[in-house]
Amino acid sequence: MAEVLVYVDHVDGAVRKPTLELLTLARRIGEPVAVALGPGAADTAAALAEHGAVKVLTHDAAEYADYLVVPKVDALQAAYEAVSPAAVLVPSSAEGKEIAARLAVRIGSGIITDAVDLEAGDEGPVATQAAFAASFTTKSRISKGTPVITVKPNSAAVEAAPAAGTVEALAVSFSDKATGTKVTGRTPRESTGRPELTEAAIVVSGGRGVNGAENFGIIEALADSLGAAVGASRAAVDAGWYPHTNQVGQTGKSVSPQLYIASGISGAIQHRAGMQTSKTIVAVNKDAEAPIFDLVDYGVVGDLFEVVPQLTEEINTRKG
Numbered sequence: 001m002a003e004v005l006v007y008v009d010h011v012d013g014a015v016r017k018p019t020l021e022l023l024t025l026a027r028r029i030g031e032p033v034a035v036a037l038g039p040g041a042a043d044t045a046a047a048l049a050e051h052g053a054v055k056v057l058t059h060d061a062a063e064y065a066d067y068l069v070v071p072k073v074d075a076l077q078a079a080y081e082a083v084s085p086a087a088v089l090v091p092s093s094a095e096g097k098e099i100a101a102r103l104a105v106r107i108g109s110g111i112i113t114d115a116v117d118l119e120a121g122d123e124g125p126v127a128t129q130a131a132f133a134a135s136f137t138t139k140s141r142i143s144k145g146t147p148v149i150t151v152k153p154n155s156a157a158v159e160a161a162p163a164a165g166t167v168e169a170l171a172v173s174f175s176d177k178a179t180g181t182k183v184t185g186r187t188p189r190e191s192t193g194r195p196e197l198t199e200a201a202i203v204v205s206g207g208r209g210v211n212g213a214e215n216f217g218i219i220e221a222l223a224d225s226l227g228a229a230v231g232a233s234r235a236a237v238d239a240g241w242y243p244h245t246n247q248v249g250q251t252g253k254s255v256s257p258q259l260y261i262a263s264g265i266s267g268a269i270q271h272r273a274g275m276q277t278s279k280t281i282v283a284v285n286k287d288a289e290a291p292i293f294d295l296v297d298y299g300v301v302g303d304l305f306e307v308v309p310q311l312t313e314e315i316n317t318r319k320g
């Protein structure tokens with residue numbers, strides 16, 4: 001069976017969930033070979049093997065932390081040349097898409113970004129994407145070179161499938177461009193204790209109807225009762241009520257959770273583009289004609305200041 005390269009997103013050896021999802025998808029089209037880079041790369045092997053990696057290629061060097069993107073592209077290209085894979089899968093983060101695009105250019109291959117599903121085909125992997133603000137879905141395959149595909153988080157359920165996970169050192173020679181853009185400083189992001197927005201299984205978002213930064217506590221309380229991430233519409237972000245890092249939409253982040261709860265959000269196309277692939281969508285809005293209701297699985301016409309606290313209380317009661 002052909003091998004499939006999977007780029008590993010990890011933090012000091014702790015593998016992030018989108019990578020485990022990629023391993024699940026990779027097993028549909030071949031044998032997953034994971035590529036782990038940077039500090040703690042070797043520590044990823046156990047988790048990767050548990051989820052189907054037959055081999056783990058590792059490499060650590062100061063360049064991965066000190067410089068942007070290009071060292072990782074150099075390493076992934078080295079892995080590509082060593083393995084000759086049937087496909088290369090990368091998590092669909094901002095960095096992941098840049099790595100994938102640069103790799104595709106280098107190896108003369110086509111690229112598919114933001115896939116939401118992957119299946120084997122007679123002429124290579126077939127990727128499903130959401131198009132036109134997720135109003136349509138398309139199925140595509142790469143017709144030139146080795147497919148390079150980025151996959152959105154929450155596109156597949158993580159499935160354990162123990163494999164050998166043999167660890168091998170990857171030989172990497174950095175290009176002259178690898179040290180072109182240096183990282184001069186870092187500011188740690190303050191932890192809220194909530195899941196990462198793009199990876200969360202549940203997202204609770206607030207919009208213009210929240211009517212002020214001081215009222216976002218209602219949204220946060222519901223999110224915390226569900227163990228969810230907090231999102232915001234562009235209107236709420238532009239008004240300064242919530243940070244841009246939490247914006248869901250065409251000019252913010254794209255999410256695809258199992259459950260998306262929109263409170264006080266009208267459902268403009270800008271917002272829908274970032275959340276329409278969510279598996280189950282619930283909306284709370286006092287305007288029965290709001291466009292969001294054309295999209296939802298469950299809709300509540302009512303005042304969010306009455307509905308959301310009651311929902312939070314009921315969830316906490318059932319949990320207790």
